[in-house]
Amino acid sequence: MTGELRRVTVFCGSNPGTDPAYAEAARALGAELAARRIGLVYGGGAVGLMGIVADATLAAGGEVTGIIPQHLWDKEVGHKGLTELLVVGSMHERKLAMADRADGFVALPGGVGTFEELFEVLTWTQLGIHDKPVGVLDVAGFYAPLLGFLDSAVTAGFLREGHREILRSATDPADLLDQLGAWRPVEIQKWLDREQR
DSSP states (O other), X not given: OOSOOSEEEEEXXXXXXXXXXXXXXXXXXXXXXXXXTOEEEEOOBSSXXXXXXXXXXXXXXXXXXXXXEHHHHHTTOBOSSOSEEEEEXXXXXXXXXXXXXXXXXXXXXXXXXXXXXXXXXXXXXXXXXXXXXXXXXXGGGTTHHHHHHHHHXXXXXXXXXXXXTTEEEESSHHXXXXXXXXXXXXXXXXXXXXXXX
16 A cells, blocks of 8 residues: 555445434545545445435546446446446445455445445455555444444454554544555554464
8 A cells, every 4th residue: 555545435324324414424525535536436326325425526526436236226226427337246246346446445334234344344454455544434423332342352352453553533534534545554463362372
């Protein structure tokens, strides 16, 4: 990772959530990406926070690549006004394509799909499968319980402090993108018990 963010993959909810702050944050992130000339890569939906972040990026003159599985496109939840749209065969293909096109990853609020995508790319960074930064936009404290849980995993001996620090967080899109751009991978042994042998 050179520190240059040319494209960022954003994971987020296909619903808007109950707090208007979630949609406001999605709009702010989209506008900030466009202002920095960072392309948005996302799941291709026109609904929920997905549609909001895509529309905000496009409205600010940014480029947006959507990647959506055929079965979701068939349900007419896909965005038809993107810079680029890829319709793929499966969720696995979608996630791989989103990861391949990204220089970093951001998670907005969302549900289990968002969490699963976030943890997959976080694991890939931890294992050295890629060397890309990962962050969460902690809107209205949404991710505070998750961040606290990861701290507990360090205390419990299941996660190294250095690996915990891979996941960056901020309440402001500009701050988070600055952190991701400054991030550098660190070589850390994953297996805690190897030192005890």
